[in-house]
Amino acid sequence: MSKEQKVLVSFKDVKVSFKRGIQERVVIEGLDLDIFEGEILGLVGESGSGKTTIGRTLIRIVPVAGGEILYRGERISGKISRAKQRELKTKVQMIFQDPSASLNERSNVDYIISEGLRAFKLYENDEERIKKITDMMEKVGLPPEYLKRYPHEFSGGQRQRIGIARAMVMKPELVIADEPISALDVSIRAQVLNLLKDFRDEYNLTILFIAHDLSVVRYISDRIVVINNGKIVEIADANRLFEMPLHPYTQALLTAVPLPDPQIERKKKVRIYHPLQHGYTKDDVVKLHEIEPGHFVRANDKELESYKKRLENERKGGPKNEK
């Protein structure tokens, strides 16, 4: 994090809640997060932790109940002008989890990929449109001959490529990839991950990568945000998070990832995280602290002390635990 990076999106004290009758359930509270230009930011958490909701507030599907979201310094949450909303729709694109559910079965590849181009009239004539689509298809590794085929004629991996092509043809600045590989086979996962990485390198694309599997996120992301129950519990560089996970929830997630090595797996003890294990009282101030440059962790004062001690121990090169 040494070099100067431009902030693309910043969440400022964002709160999201869903209302049902008079009941209100707060899903996300006090979210402060910056996404830098050209980075792949991994967002990890269990189902129900609110990671998808964060992605959705960005594309304005889910309204924000408090705080604001800034895109290149301009507010994009709440009421904004129509023109700005239109502009945002071209710049932020989304890739979904299940490639067979997110593609319209009744339209061919040509229509699916060019839908965005049509909506925003991003082409002069049909020839130009076709050229844009076929170029993008080649980039994602689909033969341009498949232009008139329908989604059911493709395999799972190819369908996800259509989903990626549909997002990328708009030349977005930010792509939200919501569990793009969870529904795919292991060998196909690798293809999709490589493809996303290539796009980032080529277009300086920013990707918000949402997943529940830390091993995948580690491979692809520059920074990782761990979220539990609507609150960020830890933010760190991808490698740093694996080196020195501080929050117990991060550690629980890390031990849960199965490693392809039988001897290690047999010895491994899985940690289970329970939110009450912190024993927070009413007087405790629990918030995100920057414990070292670029490494944030959610803690109260006492925990912060013990985390600091661990970091100090590490710096000394001594034993890495305090007990």
Add this chain to the structure above:
Amino acid sequence: MAKEKLKVKEELLEPSINIDAHTSEEDYNKIKKELYRYADPNYLDHSSDENKVLKVRNLSVGFLTHGKKINVIRNISLDVIKGETLAIVGESGSGKSVFTKTFTGMLEDNGFISGGEILFRNPKTNEFDDISKYKSNKDWQKIRGRRIATIFQDPMTSLNPLLTIGFQIAEVLQIHHGFNKKDAKEEAIKILERVQIPDARNRYNDYPYQYSGGMRQRVVIAIALACRPEILICDEPTTALDVTVQSQILQLIKDLQKEFGWTTIFITHDLGVVANVADRVAVMYGGQVVEYGTCDEVFYNPAHPYTWALLQSLPQLGSKEEPLHHIKGNPPTFLTEIVGEAFAPRNEFAMNIDFIVDPPMFKISDTHFAKTWLLDPRAPKVKKPKVIRELKKRMEIASEELKREVNTE
């Protein structure tokens, strides 16, 4: 075309052998026999039958689709040893689910067993019964659920949404074990507690939608547990779940297995899960078992290029600097007949013979077999991919990190 043929001849394992389009079937079989010189067709029968609960011999399964017969399971032989966990690994479309469905007679209507035997040990007589010949539902009901139970991938579709959780477990006890209604309820509550459903008595009358995904899968395990099966087939039980829930469910299955002593057949495409649960591993590709051995052998000394490719594509093993390895192309569709080795078109180590003659199982150790021509003594020696050679080292680095976390406890 002619040139290609010539090249084939040169690179055949036995230079004197001559195969082309004009070779008669008789000659072809003779040549095949010559090529199979170093393989042992009865490789599984040398070990004693004592511990085996299930023996599959040369099993083939066909399906009738588009008006023709396609072979989806092609000549599989396997042993399942009592009390162990056998993991079956493969991509979607490799036939791993179809293969295990034959054990409980749950093939789709257009599917049929076209050859081979499934020998299942009868604990009363200690003899092996051939269950592949069973036709009627009455026969199957003696096996299905009662002796071989299955846990499916999606817990929502395997539970009836209109019936309470408790009823669905008690029902099994009443049908299979002759409990009366009241006893069945008590027993069902006990089982629910055993699979760690909190407050089981009050949640007995809940419906599946009131449970979370992980809890539902626990209920499915409870139903299987109520059957007291000899073999439990887990068909991707954790694919739809979160990693944290996954590790809990895997642990639960392992604990219960220890307690009740059943045998588990675990189907998955995730090699990380395999390393966690399995004692032995069968890697499937194109309707065949291509590698079969103990867990350690398959992970530390994999022999088949497909196993290499599967391991290489794991993001856990990838490093940020190099792109992840991926397997090119698609798995075979079976609509056209597979000639030679099924994996050959996607295999970077394929030799010409791979495209012509299907390799036999070669023996690596008493418990480790692989189906690739690379193991033939006449084949050229190849170097395994870097990731595979470094697997141990890479994992040691990863485990260092892991140890550090565990130590902080």
